[in-house]
Amino acid sequence: MIALMSLAAEGTPRLALELSREWIAVGVQPIIVVMQGSPNDLASDFEALGLERITLNLPERGYARYLILAFQIFRIARAHRPAALLSMSLGWHAFMAIGARLAGVDRIIAHVGNYPDASTGNAFRKFKFLVQFGRPFTDSLVCCSQYVRAGTVLHFGVKHSETAVIYNGLPTAxxxxxxxxxxxxxxxxxxxxxxxxxxxxxxxxxxxxxxxxxxxxxxxxxxxxxxxxxxxxxxxxxxxxxxxxxxxxxxxxxxxxxxxxxxxxxxxxxxxxxxxxxxxxxxxxxxxxxxxxxxxxxxxxxxxxxxxxxxxxxxxxxxxxxxxxxxxxxxxxxxxxxxxxxxxxxxAFSMTDMARGYSDLLGLPMPETSPDFAA
The missing domain is CATH 3.40.50.2000 (Glycogen Phosphorylase B;)
Incomplete structure (x- = not known):
């Protein structure tokens, strides 16, 4: 199961699309869970791969949406029995992880795509709380660079061993x-x-x-x-x-x-x-x-x-x-x-190596990792 904020034609959803291509080629069938129905620029691209897509349409405000998210992920995971969850939305991953764990999902990791901005006061403190809250339920925070990994350890207060580095891969096109x-x-x-x-x-x-x-x-x-x-x-x-x-x-x-x-x-x-x-x-x-x-x-x-x-x-x-x-x-x-x-x-930035790296952490079948993969 791959969880995304939206299907906007931007970096993270495009990475998820390319990862899906790689996994389908080796017999892994992703399920795409999208938290917001718009923007959905890449919807037709995901549909072309024959992927099942579930849109949650969470409320825009209120603490209840976190509980709704955990329950919806629990319900989806119970229905589809995914082997693993990849959350490509940090912070939200904490509640996804809780729902997935309760449904029996074995491996849960979250993608960290930006250096933590510790200068935003209460907004950062809330973000850090969510990362800490999700720690018992998350196997690894996967950082897209060594720079991001250093910031994740420093500002979020997690252990180096709780993180990994997998560079973003070059899209197939x-x-x-x-x-x-x-x-x-x-x-x-x-x-x-x-x-x-x-x-x-x-x-x-x-x-x-x-x-x-x-x-x-x-x-x-x-x-x-x-x-x-x-x-x-x-x-x-x-x-x-x-x-x-x-x-x-x-x-x-x-x-x-x-x-x-x-x-x-x-x-x-x-x-x-x-x-x-x-x-x-x-x-x-x-x-x-x-x-x-x-x-x-x-x-x-x-x-x-x-x-x-x-x-x-x-x-x-x-x-x-x-x-x-x-x-x-x-x-x-x-x-x-x-x-x-x-x-x-x-x-150094192969999409196949990226897929291999994520597969290793998620316990999915892929050919052996090449020497270029930075772990």
């Missing part, structure tokens, strides 16, 4: 993507892209402000911001305030991310220290698109301390603009790094 982005002519704009949720743990505002600097310098650029989220209106206002409506486009949630990334000349991953991994980051690396990213723990880990892409000070529009300008002036070094980055993705 990108594993077949070997087309290098086309070089622009003098007249064509230089396309800078970022794929990420429009939420507080990302930092599109810095990229928008960097676009303003580049526009002022007379650079012929276009910035594509791909994704959706609660900050969309805020970003629309900022785009107008910075006078870059002719330069920065909010493309919304897209399912053709492969096509869009392969059209980019540069991938700008402007993010915060809450970043856990960045699936879109390895997608750009797989497509040999040069990367400029914020110098935060997760990006530093994925980009091998800058060997595979340019790292710039976070929340610094001028530093980001200067790094982009350097690629505009001479892409030789950036292209060399992009080639190394593609090799790193092939060796």
């Amino acid at each position: 990108f594993s077949r993507c070997d087309r290098k982005p086309s070089r622009r002519t003098n007249e064509a704009p230089f396309i800078i892209g970022m794929v990420a949720r429009l939420e507080g743990h990302k930092d599109q505002p810095t990229l928008i402000r960097a676009a303003r600097i580049l526009k002022t310098r007379g650079r012929n650029i276009r910035v594509w911001l791909i994704g959706d989220g609660s900050r969309r209106h805020e970003l629309e206002l900022l785009i107008d305030a910075e006078d870059v409506a002719d330069t920065v486009e909010l493309l919304g949630m897209r399912k053709n991310v492969v096509d869009l990334i392969t059209q980019m000349h540069l991938f700008a991953f402007s993010t915060t220290s809450d970043e856990g991994f960045g699936i879109a980051l390895i997608e750009a690396m797989a497509a040999t698109v040069p990367v400029v990213a914020s110098d935060v723990g997760a990006c530093r880990e994925v980009l091998d301390n800058g060997r595979l892409g340019t790292l710039v000070a976070p929340a610094d529009p001028a530093a980001l603009a200067n790094a982009i300008d350097a690629v505009l002036a001479d892409a030789t070094i950036a292209d060399a790094r992009a080639q190394l980055a593609q090799q790193k993705v092939a060796s």
Whole structure:
């Protein structure tokens, strides 16, 4: 059983979709449990795999929803008898785990996709309580990077032995993507892209402000911001305030991310220290698109301390603009790094290895884990 918050066309649901493909190929049939009925961008993709999908539609507010969640997971688990539960929603997993344990589910793990934000006061204390509350019922917290694992141990107060690291894997569509982005002519704009949720743990505002600097310098650029989220209106206002409506486009949630990334000349991953991994980051690396990213723990880990892409000070529009300008002036070094980055993705961020890693923890049948799997 895989539990998701929604079927939005974003990182975690896309990972669940790809994991399902891998498991189906070896005879494991996932059941998908979704807590919210919308957004459901990937519903047709899950349906195409023939997966049973159960939508809970929990109340939006009130403590009763936690008990409702535990009861519904108990009822579903009693009816379907899954061998294991993978919760891809941290915090909520505590009540899922209780319901699953009462129904006799043997193995329960939860995915940790972001570095814990301990600066949010009561919100973090509540989150930490939920993680602690779920500890007796959860076999492992699976972190998407060593950086996230360190934060999970430090801020949530769990033992190192209660965690594991499994890097996010490259989606199948990108594993077949070997087309290098086309070089622009003098007249064509230089396309800078970022794929990420429009939420507080990302930092599109810095990229928008960097676009303003580049526009002022007379650079012929276009910035594509791909994704959706609660900050969309805020970003629309900022785009107008910075006078870059002719330069920065909010493309919304897209399912053709492969096509869009392969059209980019540069991938700008402007993010915060809450970043856990960045699936879109390895997608750009797989497509040999040069990367400029914020110098935060997760990006530093994925980009091998800058060997595979340019790292710039976070929340610094001028530093980001200067790094982009350097690629505009001479892409030789950036292209060399992009080639190394593609090799790193092939060796370290395999979807098959990700599925093997989760299978080991969940007790599911899979071929033996390859040496690339980081546990």
